[in-house]
Amino acid sequence: MGDGPLNGGHQESQELNETRWRRCLSALKKVLNVVLAQWLVIGFGLSCLLAYFFPNVAAHGGIIRSEYSILYGGVSIIFLVSGLQLSHEKLRMNLTSWRLHIIVQGISFVLIPVIMLVIVRIIIAAGDLRSGAIDTSVLVGLVVLSCLPTTIASNVVMTRAAGGDDAAAIIEVVIGNTLGAFICPGLIYAFLPPQREFDAWRPASVSTLGRMYADVSMQLGLSVVLPLVVGQMVRWFWVKQVQWALDHLYLAKVSAFFLITIVWATFSSAFKTGALYRLPKGSVIFDVFINVATYLIFTLCCFFLARPPATIVNLINRNVAESRIGGRLPNIMRRAVRVRQMSKSQTVAICFCGAAKTQSLGIPLIAAMWTHTDSLTMAYIQIPVVLYTMEQVFLAQVLVYFFKWYLRRDPDQDHKEVLFSAPAGPSRVEEPP
Structure with a gap:
C-alpha cells in the first residue's frame, strides 16, 4: 500500500x-x-562563407579548377537535367515564340543599357565622380554589366523552382548568349560616356576579341547546347526510365546543388583578387545598393512588358486597328502587330531571364577588351559584374516565393490572352480557341 x-x-x-x-x-x-x-538559401550562405575563408579552393585557377569543373561540369549537369525534364513540344513552342524573344532580348540588350546609361549620367551630373565619392571603375563596370546577356544557369533553375516555363528560359539563354558574344562589345563601345574621366578606362580595339569569341562559343556549346541535346535524345528513346529517374533520383535537387557550386566559385574569385578590399568602401556600398535597386527595377519592367494591363493592351490595339495604316494591313499582319499578354508561366521566365546578367561572358569579355591594362584594373571593372551576379541569385530566390504565389492565385488565367479582334468594335477580353 x-x-x-x-x-x-x-x-x-x-x-x-x-x-x-x-x-x-x-x-x-x-x-x-x-x-x-x-x-x-542556406547553401548560398555556406558557399559565401567557404569562399571567404578558403578562396583558393574554388576560384578561377584554384585547387578544383572551377573554370572547368564547375563552369563546364556543373553547368552541363544543370542543362542535362533540363533536357531530361522538358518535353519536345514545349521547346518547339517556345522556339517559335517570336514575341518571347523580342521581349527578353529587347530588355536585355536595349532597355537595360538605356536605363543604366541614364543612371550613370545622373551620377556624373551630380558631381559624385569628380568629388571621388564613386570610383570611375564602378561606373565603367555598370555600363559593361548592362550590356551583357542573361545568365546561363541560375535563371533556368529559379524559373523551374517557381513553377514557370523553364523551356522558355532555356531558349532565351541560348539565344541571348549567342547574340551577346557578338553584339556586347559594340554596345559597350557605344554606351561608355564620352567624358574625359573615362579616357583612362576605355577598352582596346575590337581586334583583341578573337580569343574571347572562341572561349564563349566553346563554353556555350559544350556546357549548354550539347547537354541539352543529349538530355532530349535520352528522353525521346527512354521516356519511362527518364521519368523514373526524375521521380526517384531527385534530379531537380541535383541542379539546385550545382547552382550553389556556381555561387561558390563566383564568390571565391571575387575574394581571391583582393580588389574588393582595395576599392573605396563607399564605392562598394554604392554598387551593392544600386545592384539591388536596378535588379528590382529591371524585374518590374520585365513583368509589365510581358503582361501589360488589359486596358492598355486594348487601347493600343484599338488605336492600331483604327489608324489609317492599321486599316490597310492584311489580317495576318494585323494579328502579328497586335499587342498581347504573355502567359503567366512565360512571364515568370521573362522576369528571371530579362533582369539577370551573366559573368560567364562578362569576365572573359572584360579580360579581352581591357587586355592592355594591368590585372588590378580589370579586377576593378569586374567587381560590378561579380557583385550583381551574386546578388541577383539571392534576390531571385526571394522572388521564387512571390511567383509561386502569383501562379497559384489564378492559374486559369495562364492561357488567356487579351485580344482586340474587331477593328472598329469595343475593346474586350477573349480566350483563344
Missing part, C-alpha cells in the same frame, strides 16, 4: 518527461522542415 503514491509519482514524472521529449522532437522536426524548405 505504501508503494502506491511513490509509483504514481514516478509514473507522472515519466509521462511528463515523455511529453517534454515529444515537444522537443516536434520542435526539432519543425526546424528541420524549415531547413529543408530553405536549403538552397
Whole structure:
C-alpha cells in the first residue's frame, strides 16, 4: 500500500518527461522542415562563407579548377537535367515564340543599357565622380554589366523552382548568349560616356576579341547546347526510365546543388583578387545598393512588358486597328502587330531571364577588351559584374516565393490572352480557341 503514491509519482514524472521529449522532437522536426524548405538559401550562405575563408579552393585557377569543373561540369549537369525534364513540344513552342524573344532580348540588350546609361549620367551630373565619392571603375563596370546577356544557369533553375516555363528560359539563354558574344562589345563601345574621366578606362580595339569569341562559343556549346541535346535524345528513346529517374533520383535537387557550386566559385574569385578590399568602401556600398535597386527595377519592367494591363493592351490595339495604316494591313499582319499578354508561366521566365546578367561572358569579355591594362584594373571593372551576379541569385530566390504565389492565385488565367479582334468594335477580353 505504501508503494502506491511513490509509483504514481514516478509514473507522472515519466509521462511528463515523455511529453517534454515529444515537444522537443516536434520542435526539432519543425526546424528541420524549415531547413529543408530553405536549403538552397542556406547553401548560398555556406558557399559565401567557404569562399571567404578558403578562396583558393574554388576560384578561377584554384585547387578544383572551377573554370572547368564547375563552369563546364556543373553547368552541363544543370542543362542535362533540363533536357531530361522538358518535353519536345514545349521547346518547339517556345522556339517559335517570336514575341518571347523580342521581349527578353529587347530588355536585355536595349532597355537595360538605356536605363543604366541614364543612371550613370545622373551620377556624373551630380558631381559624385569628380568629388571621388564613386570610383570611375564602378561606373565603367555598370555600363559593361548592362550590356551583357542573361545568365546561363541560375535563371533556368529559379524559373523551374517557381513553377514557370523553364523551356522558355532555356531558349532565351541560348539565344541571348549567342547574340551577346557578338553584339556586347559594340554596345559597350557605344554606351561608355564620352567624358574625359573615362579616357583612362576605355577598352582596346575590337581586334583583341578573337580569343574571347572562341572561349564563349566553346563554353556555350559544350556546357549548354550539347547537354541539352543529349538530355532530349535520352528522353525521346527512354521516356519511362527518364521519368523514373526524375521521380526517384531527385534530379531537380541535383541542379539546385550545382547552382550553389556556381555561387561558390563566383564568390571565391571575387575574394581571391583582393580588389574588393582595395576599392573605396563607399564605392562598394554604392554598387551593392544600386545592384539591388536596378535588379528590382529591371524585374518590374520585365513583368509589365510581358503582361501589360488589359486596358492598355486594348487601347493600343484599338488605336492600331483604327489608324489609317492599321486599316490597310492584311489580317495576318494585323494579328502579328497586335499587342498581347504573355502567359503567366512565360512571364515568370521573362522576369528571371530579362533582369539577370551573366559573368560567364562578362569576365572573359572584360579580360579581352581591357587586355592592355594591368590585372588590378580589370579586377576593378569586374567587381560590378561579380557583385550583381551574386546578388541577383539571392534576390531571385526571394522572388521564387512571390511567383509561386502569383501562379497559384489564378492559374486559369495562364492561357488567356487579351485580344482586340474587331477593328472598329469595343475593346474586350477573349480566350483563344
